[in-house]
Amino acid sequence: MKKYIILMFAVLLGLSWYTAISDMVNRPKNAKAHIQKAAELEEKEIYVDAVTEYEQALEYDPDNIDTRIKLAKAYLNSGNSNKFTSICEKTAEAYPEYAEALNILIEYYLENGYEEQAVKYLEAFVKNHPEHKKAKEWFANLKGSYTELYCHYEEMGDIVNGSMVVMKDGLYGLADARGQEMIACEYKEIYPFSEDGFALARKEDGAYIYIDKAGQTRKAPDGAFRELGMISSDRAVACKEGKYGYLDENMEPTGKFSWDALTGMEGSTGFGKKDEKWILVNQDGKAKGEKKYNDIIVDENGFCASQKCIFVKEKKEYYLMNPKEKKIGRQTFDDAKAFTENGYAAVCRDGKWGFVDTEGKLVIDCAYEDAESFCNGFAAVYIDGKWGYIDTEGNVIITPRFETATHFTKEGTAAVKIDEGGNEVWKLIQLDLKR
Structure with missing residues (x-):
């Protein structure tokens, strides 16, 4: 009896081995048969049944990338785009070394105008696979694709508070972030709108006024004041008889005009x-500190303390400090550019430019010939004689081709100067993903 049981066990084991070996031998043949049948059905545009054949083929060969791609395309041809994207995403995640699933997925998104979905997926994918070269290429290309807007001015500037200075026929006005005229070009000089909603303008007779967004004069300083600045924190810089001080919201002096130069007021910092020598002052223009500095970095509108970060110079080096004059970080620099309302600031060491954050940490190495501070996720950098743009990871998202490049706005627009056959022309570009 015992011998009989052993014999039966051996027979059963042999049969299972035979079945397993036979299945292993036949699996590729069976998968191939289903794939061939699916192809025949696709030629007849019977995509629903082709899907079934591809799914059966995958049961025999689940790791076959080519079959997975064919299944995804069959689903798309059958009208089931959700299954198409699902299979592509799962395949790309499970087999990141094969880029085809990722490629056809992103191509599908772009061909159908789903750029935002493409970026959202790529952001997550790159986070899981930070070294995936193709995904990073797609991501950079998507972020950097742009369209030139119809906008013809002789000069264009940075867009600040939704407005930028433009020039036409030798006179200045303001346009919005998409290049639409806000204030006609009829002034000798003009600044962008401040947060308070007023723009400083100088008329052809030399008189300074502050106008609102309807172009109406709202403030008119005494004619004795010259070289005025943008209004901020209810203060405006002004010059009288060669000395500088602050005017209040009523255009009245807040204190003595005794300074050789003066920055705009941000909060309570000027x-x-x-x-x-430079020294910290209060809103009345009075010194409120004792420490003196060799230099202060200011932006193009005369301010120095965006994001409560200030670059000051002692001896031969710049460093970062807060409005209470407390040093931020330990880094020092040969030069710097002021922080914008958001993003990293450009800094220079040994003739090369990089970027620091608001904690004073060097976040992008000093490797560029020149650079502007980050604004809204992008920074202009100068490479081989041209300006382009990078993102916060240091990826070049717009290849350098511009003669001049300004900050990007939250709407995804920026003014750039392009060489067109020897003529330098200002253009307004719009990132496609921000349209």
Whole structure:
């Protein structure tokens, strides 16, 4: 009896081995048969049944990337785009070394105008696979694709508070972030709108006024004041008889005009210059500190303390500090550019530019010939004689081709100067993903 049981066990084991080996031998043949049948059905545009054949083929060979791709395409041809994207995403995640699933998925998104979905998926994919070269290429290309808007001005500037200075026929006005005229070009000089909603303008007779967005004069300083600045924190810089001080919201002096130079007021932070040294001042233009600095970095509108970060110079080096004059970080620099309302600031060491965050940490190495501070996720950088743009990871998202490049706005627009056959022309570009 015992021998009989052993014999039966051996027979059953042999049969199972035979079945397993036979299945292993036949699996490729069976998968191939289903794939061939699916192809025949696709030729007849019977995509629903082709899907079934591809699914059966995958049961025999589940790791076959080519069959997975064919299944995804069959689903798309059958009208089931959700299954198409699902299979592509799962295949790309499970087999990141094969880029085909990722490629056809992103191509599908772009061909159908789903750029935002493409970027959202790529952001997650790159986070899981940070070294995936193709995904990073797709991501950079998508973020950097742009369209030139119809906008013809002789000069264009940075877009600040939704407005930018433009020039036509030798006179200046304001346009919005898409290049539409806000204030006609009829002034000798003009600044963008401040957060308070007023724009400083100088008329052809030399008089300074502050206008609202309807172009109406709202504030008219005394004619004795010259070289005025943008209104911020209810203060405006002004010059009288060669010395600088602040005017309040009523265009009245808040204190003595005794400074050789003066920055705009941000919150309660401003700096005055006297005897070649800079010192912290209050809203009345009075010194409120004792420490003196060799230099202060200001932006193009005369401000120095965006994001509560200030670059000051002692001896031969710049460093970062807060409005309470407390040093931020330990880094020092040969030069710097002021922070914008958001993003990293450009800094220079040994003739090369990189970027620091608001904690004073070097986040992008000093490797560029020149650079502008980040704004809304992008920064202009100068490479081989041209300006282009990088993202916060240091990826080049717009290849350098511009003669001049300004900050990007939250709407995804920026003014750039392009060489067209020897003529330098200002253009307004719009990132496609922000349209």
